[in-house]
Amino acid sequence: MTSETTANGGVYILSGLKSGERVVTAGVNSLSNDQTVRIAGEAP
Numbered sequence: 001m002t003s004e005t006t007a008n009g010g011v012y013i014l015s016g017l018k019s020g021e022r023v024v025t026a027g028v029n030s031l032s033n034d035q036t037v038r039i040a041g042e043a044p
Contacts, residue, residue: 001013001017024037
């Protein structure tokens with residue numbers, strides 16, 4: 001994934017994601033490689 005930081009601290013994803021893929025933005029320090037995550041508010 002290639003990203004760029006904005007002047008106000010936001011992030012633009014420039015490349016490396018396919019349509020429909022998601023990026024974890026909170027709690028990333030608790031994740032490990034290939035771990036399955038659940039999206040809050042969505043059915044499993």
